[in-house]
Amino acid sequence: MEGAQGIDILALNNPQQPIQSGGATILRSDGNILADAFFDNSQLFALNLNDRASNFFSAIAFRVDPRQAVRFDPNPSLESIQANIRDHRNILAVDSRAADVVKTDVKSGNDSGVSLNPSPTGNGSETSHQNGGNPQNPSQPQNSTTTAAASPNPGVDLKTASEVAIQAGLSNLSSLSSVSNPNSLTGTASLSSAVDLLLREGRILEARQTLDLAIVKELDGYLGNVTAPKVGTETIASLTAEQQQLYVKYNQMEERSAQIQTELNALRRTPESQRSAEQVERINKLQAQQIEDSKEFKQFINSPNVASLAKAVSEASLKKLQSDLRAQDRNAVLLYPLIQDDRLELILVTSDAEPIRRTARVSRAELSQAIKEFRNALETVYDPSIDAKRSGQKLYNWLIQPIADELDRVNAKTILYAPYGQLRYVPLAALHNGREWLVQKYRINNITAASLQDFSLQTPTSRSILAGAATQRLSFKIGDRPFSFSGLPFARREVEALTQIIPDSVQLLDADFSPESTQRQLRNHSLVHMATHAVFMPGKPEDSFILFGNGERLTLADVRNWSLKNVDLVVLSACDTAQGETLGNGEEILGFGYLMQQGGARAAIASLWAVDDGGTQALMDIFYTILKRPNMTKAEALRQAQIALITGNYGVLGTEGERIAKNIADRLPVTVTEYLDHPYYWAPFIMIGNGL
Structure with missing residues (x-):
C-alpha cells in the first residue's frame, strides 16, 4: 500500500x-x-x-x-x-x-488486551536515588537508595538489544556509517529501548555507545543525512587479521545494500501506474534480493566472531574517548542522561575508569513537570514566590547528586554534557546544590554526541569578530502564524563594544546585516556574533529561523549551507526556545549545534531564552573581555562571565572590570542592575561543541 x-x-x-x-x-x-x-x-x-x-x-x-x-x-x-x-x-x-x-x-474492562497494571521485572542492581529532598534539610537529597526496578521495555528482548549493540559498534566502524540502511538500525525509540535493557543487564559500555548512536539517529531524523564519522585508522590497525576481514565483509554488505537501495529509489520515482513490465520485474527482483541479504546479515550479526569484533571496537572507542577527555582537561567527565518512563538513567564517563551508571527514581511525567517549573522560574525575575534555586535543586538531586561522589573522586572541573529530550531546554549550569549554582563549581560544555564531537586541541592564533545586530522592530508571518519582534536597542551597543574589545573586527547593523553580507564574510573571522532574534521551534528545520537586520530570515535548513571553515565560535545572543506551553524534545537545539559544527565552526553559543534590557550586553562584554586573555578557553570565559554576574565582583577583570562596572551602572536601568545575579540574565547561554 x-x-x-x-x-x-x-x-x-x-x-x-x-x-x-x-x-x-x-x-x-x-x-x-x-x-x-x-x-x-x-x-x-x-x-x-x-x-x-x-x-x-x-x-x-x-x-x-x-x-x-x-x-x-x-x-x-x-x-x-x-x-x-x-x-x-x-x-x-x-x-x-x-x-x-x-x-x-x-x-470495557481491558478488552483490547492492554495491561493497565504493568508489573516491572528485571535484575538491575545499580544505585538508585529517590526523587525530592530530605524533608528535615531541603538542601540535602534523601539518603535512601533502592535497587533499580526495571521499567517495562516494550518490544525489546535481550537478544534484540545485543544485536543493536553489535550494530552500534559496526555502524561506527563502517565506511558508510549509515544507521538508516535497510540492514542497519532503525528508529530512535528502538535504540533507546535497547539502551534501557543493556543498562539493566549491566552492559554500560555498550549502552553508552548505543545511546550516542541514538542521538545521531535523532539528528538524522530531524535534519537528514547525518551519519556518525567512521572510526580512525588506529582502531582498525588494532584489530586482529580475522577481525579486519570481518570489517571488510561488513563494508561489502553495506555497499551492496546501498547499491540495491539506490537502484530501487531510482525505479520508484516512476509512478506505480506508469511502470513498465521490465521495471516491475526489476523491482521485485531487487526486493527479493534485499530479503536474502537481510537473512545473510542477521546470520552475520549473530556470529560470535562479529560480537567479538564489536566488543573490540567499543573498547577501542572508549580508550580514544578517554584520551580525548584527558587532552581536553585532565579533570573532564562526560555525562549522558536518558529519560525513561519510570526513572532517569545517568551514564558517566571519566578518563580513568569504566563508565558508571546511576539511576534517579523519578517518572517521565514528574521530570517533565519539574523541567517546566524550572524553566519558568529561570525566566521569572520579580516574583519572589517563584524560586529558581529551589526548582534547580530538585533537578540537581536527580541529575548530579547520584554521581557527586564520582565527580569528587576524579576532582572533576569540566562536565561535557549530552542532554537528552526535554532536558535540552534548561541549562545544567543553573542547577543548585543548596549552596551554589553548578557553574560556580564546574565548567559546563554541551555536546551533541561524543561520536560527533570535535576534540581537536588547536586554538586560533589571532581573534577577529564579525558582529551583526538587528535593532529595529520587525513583523512578518510564516504561514498563518504571525511573528512580531521588538527592536533590540542594546544590540547596537553590544556589537560596538565587542568590536572595540576584539581588534580587526567588522560590524554590520540593521539593513547592512543581511544573510548575503554575513555569509560573504564568515570565513574571514574567527568569531561570529549575531545580536538578533532567532526562534528555535520543534518540528522541522524549516520551522526554526534566524532573523537578520534587513528583515530577511534564514531557517536551520538554509544555515546548513554556511561555510564556517575558519570560525572558532558562533554566538546567537538573542535566541528563544520552548515557545508555548508544550515542550518538544529539543531536537531543534541539538540540530543548531550540529549544523554549526558541520559547517566548520568549532563551537557555538546560543541562548535558551531571549534576555532584554541590556542584560545580554553586560554578559557578552565580560565574556569577550575574558576571552581575549592568553590561553583562555571559550568554556572557561563563559563560566567566569556568568560568575561575575552572579557575584557582582568585576574586580577580577582588572582595569577592564572598572569600565564594565561603570557601563553597567550608567547604561542599564536599576531594574536590571539589581537583578543581574538572577539566572534569567546569566543562565540561558549554553556552549555547544569544543569549548577550548
Missing part, C-alpha cells in the same frame, strides 16, 4: 486477533504512517518511499527488527501508551485516536 501524503490505519483489535493479510503487508509513504492497531508481528513493513523506516508512529509500543518488520508489544502498559501519546503529540491523529483507545480500554 502506498500513500503519497500518508497512511492512517485504526482498528480497535487486540494482540490475540491481529490484522493478517495472508502475506507481507508493506506500507510505504513519504508522509506519516499511523497505525493504532495490532498486526501480525512478522508481516508488517512500514517504509517511506526511500525504504527508510523513520515515519511510522503508533500509540502501541513497537520495535523494528533487522528485517525492518514492525513488531508490536503483545502486552503494552497504559503508561507506555500514554508516553507514546506525549512523544507524538504533534501528530494529532495519533494523539486523539490513541486517547480514545485508552478510554475504551478502561471502560
